[in-house]
Amino acid sequence: MEKNSFWRTKAGGLTIAFLVIMAAFAVIVAGIYTSSEVACTAGFVMIVAAMLYSPVRTYIIRR
Secondary structure (H helix, E strand, C coil), X not given: CCCCCHHHCHHHHHHHHHHHHHHHHHHHHXXXXXXXXXXXXXXXXXXXXXXXXXXXXXXXXXX
16 A cells, blocks of 8 residues: 555645635735735635635546
8 A cells, every 4th residue: 555645635635725715815804904906816716726626636637
């Protein structure tokens, strides 16, 4: 049995996605505080990318 690094497993990938979502939340809050539409949009894009990571990896990349 080959030993994988935690970050290369599905749980590790989901952990990274969760951390990206938390960082995106901070970016969005900072964007709202400074009235920056660019920061809010960047945070939204980060959230969408993190949420789509698992389905894309499972159904597109692994096939």
